[in-house]
Amino acid sequence: MSNDRRNLYFYYHPNDQLNEQLKPLFDLAKENNFEIVEESKEANIIIAIGGDGTFLQAVRKTGFRQDCLYVGVRSEDEAGLYCDFNLNNFNEMVDSMLNAELEVRRFPVIEARVNDEYSFHCLNECSVRSTLIKSIVIDVYIDDIHFETFRGDGLIVATPTGSTGYNKSINGSVVDPKIPCFQVSELASLNNNRYRTLGSPFILGAERTLKLKVIQDGNDFPIIGMDNEAHSIRNIQDVTVQLSDKQVKTVKLKNNSYWERVQRTFL
Template sequence: MSLVTSRTNLYLSYKRTDEMEKIVKQLQSLAEENDFTIVPSVEDANIIASIGGDNAFLQATRKTGFQQNCLYVGVSTDSLGFYTDFSVQDLKKMIHAMKNAEVEVRRYPILEVTVDNEKPFYCLNECSIRSNVIKTFVIDVFIDDLHFETFRGDGMIVSTPTGSTAYNMSVNGAVVDPTLPSLQVSEIASLNNNQYRTLGTSFLLGPNRTLTLKVVQDGNDHPIIGVDNEALSIRHAKQLKLRLADESIKVLKLKNNSFWEKVQRNFLSKPNS
């Protein structure tokens, strides 16, 4: 079934630069020629298109509030990433794929982050908590109501399956199939001795688990908290609660471009192969 209907409203999310405006103008013209309506407001959209790379896609989902009644599509201005299946160098291919049922909708889990019982934040890749000074800090780690371990080190990363190939992978976390709804907990430079003992490896939690990170108030209790590619403006944090959100986002992807094909292309294929 074609995704182009009598009401296909397209919202474009991109960084406002002169170069990007030229790219977007081309996309707007092509979209309108193919029965899409460009809308200025997210509330009027069926499809939200991110123009840029994976970072632009992360910003688009967050800035548009992880819309549940829209499809997200990533359009790259450079090489294809994990969230961008289409390229500005071949916009006609994207329109053709959408009109000829060569795409499918995949659901990606979202991470819900609550700091000190305030209003939750949401992220698609990961949440990280790190020391803001050149000094280790201490976190008590709880799985549901179980005090699991006491961590001392530079910080921790909690990632979704699609985020497992990002910051998480740089600290030797596992790559997780996005069809497995889970969150992964990975350490950043942990200190293990007779006083502080951690598992020493990444671990996965199922979709119904809640992870609680309690920052030990020892004078180094102003950590940097990041959600995806943005730092939160929180000066003091005592506790983070993390869980998979009840909702997920719907992403428009090419049928012949699976997650594992992307992993192979980005990490295993030789350049220009």
């Protein structure tokens, strides 16, 4: 680990048990000349402790920083596709960081613009869903070309790493994060003579622009999911999604590839 990466910021949801578990980790970090900082903006390594949900929150709450590394640490019984380390083996984590047995992994990020007014970044996915007991109608454009008119519960736009989350639960494809792209999947589409969709997930390359135009038919308050947060924005007209120039840089142990973690999690 480079000497200029010594400021650690820990992001976690405190509770008595976790606080006790973290004390030895804090002590070990200090013994090895790491400094624990109170503000994320002062850190060059941000450590999320909990699971994938906590990791997503840590990235979002700290602003998808491009000048630092993110580290995911699983607590007990938590899923960990973003987490290479386990809290019960923190000696291994500190030893690996000191002995440079880490590799930097770069994850693609998508940017979603709502009504060309609000911009959000997502590491996992952006979803547009109906909040009513009523289907939502969305015109789907790819590079300003009308592709299809969707009617159903909603659409999910997932990054490659997000392909193993919500996207996978609705039979979307699992995508290698080394491929710069994003995936569009349907939630309960209604296909008939009036509304016709592809009926399967599709993957768009890095240079593509996806625009989802919400048809104003009384369902004007859809919920927009940004990773594991929900946003209710009044009068949504369209959502434009592109692959962002930003990437989330994480550290991983050698011999622990993305596909090894997928195998360990699902097979």
